[in-house]
């Protein structure tokens with residue numbers, strides 16, 4: 282039996298680690314990509330052991346397996362954009378650099394993940410971070426470090442917005458085409474974009490919520506999906522920031538540590554107020570309709 286085909290969605294690849302609590306990494310990426318009307322596929326760089334309380338250990342995918350995942354997907358379908366998150370080590374980062382050269386994907390968003398906000402085991406070793414700085418950044422359309430990641434990449438202190446601007450300029454000097462330094466760790470959540478020509482600030486009220494686990498992954502995936510949908514970089518960053526802010530406002534307190542964002546807040550209705558019962562719709566089973574006895 283044949284079925285009518287669904288409209289083609291832009292295919293977005295995430296290359297990242299798996300967080301079993303579903304808040305960060307691959308799970309956050311696929312939810313974000315789906316929420317932006319794109320189709321998400323994933324190559325897994327690592328299995329992590331973690332909950333909302335932090336990362337206990339990481340188990341890296343062998344480089345040959347990562348390469349096979351990437352090539353198998355790319356042989357089968359046209360990937361419009363790729364988001365790169367946790368890579369773990371230099372061997373996996375090198376596989377990704379070679380893949381980018383082979384696959385020639387138009388849009389590459391690089392989130393230089395080094396350590397989870399919730400702490401615990403490191404998500405990238407020192408040799409991997411050096412390789413990322415020297416080899417991966419120049420292959421990226423945009424790089425999205427938070428303040429601690431910008432500090433680690435540049436070996437400089439970033440304490441205010443002026444230093445965020447200086448860091449963004451330095452990362453472009455190192456080869457990135459554009460950089461967003463995210464200010465979520467600062468007192469005011471201002472993000473700084475440098476596109477190689479102009480510095481732009483994206484302001485926003487800092488949401489008072491402890492549930493921000495995976496916000497970096499979510500932001501980078503939202504930027505990727507917006508670019509895959511044809512939006513220019515500035516608009517993609519603006520929309521991604523607004524999405525993350527709302528997803529934190531509507532986040533879930535599911536564990537003992539910082540909970541995950543609500544990636545599907547746009548699709549969920551408010552639950553009815555207590556004591557207000559929804560009126561059943563016609564067309565339901567007669568026994569469930571008011572006044573009808575089965």
Ligand code: PLP
Pocket residue numbers: 297298299300305306307329331336366367394396397398399404493494495496497498499
């Ligand atoms: N990638 C993986 C697999 C992770 O487990 C984490 C954090 O736990 C991250 C990335 C980075 O998370 P965040 O977006 O909170 O910085």
